[in-house]
């Protein structure tokens with residue numbers, strides 16, 4: 001197989017964010033290409049009530065040094081946002097963590113105001129926040145709507161109390177349901193539920209009930225990820241000491257179940273682990289998967305602008321010291337050359353159900369021995385001039401195979 005010719009639609013046709021994309025199916029190539037030109041911002045809030053045993057994010061738990069100094073951190077974020085050298089209007093804003101809902105509404109408002117002041121936030125921008133159900137009350141939800149948030153992503157993970165306990169989560173299934181009710185009553189019309197599958201001790205029946213309950217709550221968006229054992233976490237230490245590890249075969253079955261259930265409920269898979277109703281994709285995520293430009297603020301963040309990837313300092317105290325000295329809190333950066341940039345675009349784009357334009361990498365990859373083997377095995381194919389992974393569970397394997405393409409092949 002060789003990829004079909006590219007669609008021929010000029011990039012400029014996709015160059016603005018517009019509600020005209022509201023009716024596009026979440027897996028539409030037109031929508032994916034549009035996302036490439038959306039400018040977004042990510043703000044990291046590292047604070048968590050406690051550290052979950054599987055988590056390796058840049059977080060600070062309440063009982064760790066600096067864990068309660070939220071006001072000082074927000075001051076630093078506002079200062080860092082003011083240092084942004086190249087602001088242009090934002091089409092998507094995402095507050096993630098950590099647990100952004102550990103902050104008071106007044107602090108969340110300061111962050112959004114400073115982004116609007118420095119960049120300008122487009123009238124129809126998505127403003128999204130990640131939330132833990134136990135922090136979310138009707139009054140808090142109303143405050144967030146007033147600030148301008150229009151999307152909330154709840155880290156629910158499971159509706160089985162035993163699984164939640166194994167994951168170290170402090171909310172109950174009932175609190176998760178109440179959080180969604182509170183979001184609805186405050187007029188949030190774009191709600192995501194995050195689920196995790198494959199926790200040791202989780203049964204098929206427990207997973208089915210969690211998926212059923214999530215779908216009954218009628219979210220506009222669903223994300224579902226396999227539990228992974230990351231080095232340096234309490235979970236990895238437990239597994240090294242002999243505790244059961246997640247079973248990959250079982251996780252594959254669980255993935256197939258959630259995919260089938262989500263599709264039956266009318267949610268469309270647009271990325272390996274993400275499903276949405278039309279008009280409710282996560283613009284921020286889609287834009288970053290399409291190598292759109294984004295700025296990122298806070299500890300341990302990475303951003304991507306003008307072909308440069310830059311990293312922020314991960315340690316909270318070092319980050320605060322640097323910003324308070326009036327300097328940008330960078331820990332490093334790299335310039336992506338044309339080949340690296342193109343290869344990354346192709347590899348990340350493979351995650352999308354819309355597939356990816358072959359560009360200069362796709363042709364040599366599909367023509368390589370490994371590419372032909374993947375085509376013959378029905379793992380990748382061509383659709384509408386794009387390369388598509390037909391077996392989403394094998395996406396990482398396909399992406400690793402792309403690493404064998406060298407500049408000399410293109």
Ligand code: SF4
Nearest residue numbers: 048051052055097098
């Ligand atoms: S709440 Fe989320 S970010 Fe915080 S420790 Fe748990 S998994 Fe990590």
